[in-house]
Amino acid sequence: ERYDAVVVGAGVIGLACARALSLRGMRVCVIDKAESIGAETSSKNSEVLHAGMHYVPGSAKAKFCVEGRRKIVKYCEKKDVKWENIGKLIVARDESQMDALEAMITRAQMNDVDDLALLTSEQLTAYEKNVRGYAGVLSPSTSIVDVQELMESFRRDCVRDGRTTVALGDEVVEITRGLSKTFQVKTKSRRVISTPRLVNAAGLYAHRLCDRLLDVYDISVTPPPPLYFARGMYCELKKGYSAPFQRLVYPLPREGGLGVHFTRDVYDKCKFGPDIEWIDDIDYTMNPARVRSFYEAIREYWPGLQDGALRPAFTGIRPKLINEAGDTDEPGATTDFVFQTESQHGAVGLVHLFGFESPGLTSSLAVAEYVAD
Ligand SMILES: Cc1cc2nc3c(=O)[nH]c(=O)nc-3n(C[C@H](O)[C@H](O)[C@H](O)COP(=O)(O)OP(=O)(O)OC[C@H]3O[C@@H](n4cnc5c(N)ncnc54)[C@H](O)[C@@H]3O)c2cc1C
Missing domain, CATH: 3.50.50.60 (FAD/NAD(P)-binding domain)
Structure with a gap:
C-alpha cells in the first residue's frame, strides 16, 4: 500500500x-x-480551551495555545461542534499569592491575551456566589468543548x-x-x-x-x-450534590499542573481535578485514597464543600519531558x-x-x- x-x-x-x-x-x-x-x-x-496565560512567553505552548484557541472556536462555530464560552476565575487564596496573580496578568499580555480582569474578593463572589478568595482574575475567553x-x-x-x-x-x-x-x-x-x-x-x-x-x-x-508520566485523577460530586459554579474555577497553578480545579462540560457534568502523582509507567488505575487531599485543595476556593460529597471519576496521564524535581540539567529536559x-x-x-x-x-x-x- x-x-x-x-x-x-x-x-x-x-x-x-x-x-x-x-x-x-x-x-x-x-x-x-x-x-x-x-x-x-x-x-x-x-476539555478546556485555554486562553494562554499560563505558558512561558515565546514558548511553543504559548504560541500554539493562543493561535489554536482562536482556530478551534472558529472551527466549532462552522462545523456545529458543541463548545461554550463560559469563562474562568483564577482565585488567590490569600495576600501571599498576589504577586503570582499579578505576574500571570503580565505574562498573559506578553502572550497576546489581553482580556484578563483583576477582581477583588467581593467581585469574585459577585461572579460566583460560592467562591471565596482574597482576590482573583477573570479570563472571559476560556471555554469548554466536546472533545x-x-x-x-x-x-x-x-x-x-x-x-x-x-x-x-x-x-x-x-x-x-x-x-x-x-x-x-x-x-x-x-x-x-x-x-x-x-x-x-x-x-x-x-x-x-x-x-x-x-x-x-x-x-x-x-x-x-526524557519522558516521565504524571497521572492526574479527577473526582465528581456524588448524586444529590449540585455543581457550585457556572464558570470554571481554578486555584493558582502548582508545580507540574494547573491545580485541582472545577470544570464542567457542555452537558453540565462537573468534575474537580486533576491532581498530580508521578508514576513509573502508563497506568490509569484510580487510587481512592487520594480523594482525601481533594477536600483541602477545593476548600481553598469553595469552603462550602461538604464532607463525603466526592468520589473518584477517572484519571489521565501527562507525558512530561522533565522530572518531578524540574531538573533542567538533564539533556533535552523541557x-x-x-x-x-x-x-x-x-x-x-x-x-x-x-x-x-x-x-x-x-x-x-x-x-x-x-x-x-
Ligand atoms: C489530565 C489531563 C488534562 C488535560 N486537560 C487539557 C485541557 O483542559 N485543555 C487542553 O488543551 N489540553 C488538555 N490536556 C492535554 C490534551 O489532552 C493532550 O495534549 C491531547 O489529548 C494529546 O493528544 P494526542 O493525540 O497527542 O495523544 P493521545 O490522545 O494519547 O493519542 C495518541 C494515540 O496514539 C495511539 N498509539 C500509540 N502508539 C501506537 C502505535 N504503536 N500504533 C498505533 N497507535 C498508537 C494511542 O492508542 C492513542 O490513541 C490534558 C491532559 C491531561 C493528561
Missing part, C-alpha cells in the same frame, strides 16, 4: 494533523491501536473525499526505510504501508514508537527528550512541546511530537498546520 502520509495515533493531535495534510490534497493513513478514536489522553482531560465531537468532526473531514483512511484496532510495530527513502510502516495485522511522510502522534507512546524505527536514522544522535523534524534527526519527512500535555487539545489545529507546513 502507498500513502502520501502516515499518521500514527488517532488522538486529537493525530487527527488534526491528518486533517491538515488531507486538506493539502494528500492521501493519508491514520493508524491507531485502539478500537476507537481518542481512546487515550484525548478522552481523559478537562469527542471535535475529534469525530476532524475524522469526518479526513475521510470525506474517500482518499484518507482512519484505521483503528491496528498497531504500528516496526518502521524501516524502503526504496527512495520512503518509510515502510508495518502493523500488527501485517499491513505494510509505504510513505514519504510520517507523523509520530502516538502521545504517551511516542517514545516507544521511536524504538520501533529501525535504520531510519541514528537515534543516538538525536535521542527523544516543560514545552517538542517537535523533532528533519533539521534535528536528518530523516526527511519524519515528524515526532513529544510532550503533548495541556494545552495540547487547545493547540491541536495550530499544531496541525505547523506540522503539515
Whole structure:
C-alpha cells in the first residue's frame, strides 16, 4: 500500500494533523491501536480551551495555545461542534499569592491575551456566589468543548473525499526505510504501508514508537527528550450534590499542573481535578485514597464543600519531558512541546511530537498546520 502520509495515533493531535495534510490534497493513513478514536489522553482531560496565560512567553505552548484557541472556536462555530464560552476565575487564596496573580496578568499580555480582569474578593463572589478568595482574575475567553465531537468532526473531514483512511484496532510495530527513502510502516495485522511522510502522534507512546524505527536514522544522535508520566485523577460530586459554579474555577497553578480545579462540560457534568502523582509507567488505575487531599485543595476556593460529597471519576496521564524535581540539567529536559523534524534527526519527512500535555487539545489545529507546513 502507498500513502502520501502516515499518521500514527488517532488522538486529537493525530487527527488534526491528518486533517491538515488531507486538506493539502494528500492521501493519508491514520493508524491507531485502539478500537476507537481518542481512546487515550484525548478522552481523559478537562476539555478546556485555554486562553494562554499560563505558558512561558515565546514558548511553543504559548504560541500554539493562543493561535489554536482562536482556530478551534472558529472551527466549532462552522462545523456545529458543541463548545461554550463560559469563562474562568483564577482565585488567590490569600495576600501571599498576589504577586503570582499579578505576574500571570503580565505574562498573559506578553502572550497576546489581553482580556484578563483583576477582581477583588467581593467581585469574585459577585461572579460566583460560592467562591471565596482574597482576590482573583477573570479570563472571559476560556471555554469548554466536546472533545469527542471535535475529534469525530476532524475524522469526518479526513475521510470525506474517500482518499484518507482512519484505521483503528491496528498497531504500528516496526518502521524501516524502503526504496527512495520512503518509510515502510508495518502493523500488527501485517499491513505494510509505504510513505514519504510520517507523523509520530502516538502521545504517551511516542517514545516507544521511536524504538520501533529501525535504520531510519541514528537515534543516538538525536535521542527523544526524557519522558516521565504524571497521572492526574479527577473526582465528581456524588448524586444529590449540585455543581457550585457556572464558570470554571481554578486555584493558582502548582508545580507540574494547573491545580485541582472545577470544570464542567457542555452537558453540565462537573468534575474537580486533576491532581498530580508521578508514576513509573502508563497506568490509569484510580487510587481512592487520594480523594482525601481533594477536600483541602477545593476548600481553598469553595469552603462550602461538604464532607463525603466526592468520589473518584477517572484519571489521565501527562507525558512530561522533565522530572518531578524540574531538573533542567538533564539533556533535552523541557516543560514545552517538542517537535523533532528533519533539521534535528536528518530523516526527511519524519515528524515526532513529544510532550503533548495541556494545552495540547487547545493547540491541536495550530499544531496541525505547523506540522503539515
Ligand atoms: C489530565 C489531563 C488534562 C488535560 N486537560 C487539557 C485541557 O483542559 N485543555 C487542553 O488543551 N489540553 C488538555 N490536556 C492535554 C490534551 O489532552 C493532550 O495534549 C491531547 O489529548 C494529546 O493528544 P494526542 O493525540 O497527542 O495523544 P493521545 O490522545 O494519547 O493519542 C495518541 C494515540 O496514539 C495511539 N498509539 C500509540 N502508539 C501506537 C502505535 N504503536 N500504533 C498505533 N497507535 C498508537 C494511542 O492508542 C492513542 O490513541 C490534558 C491532559 C491531561 C493528561
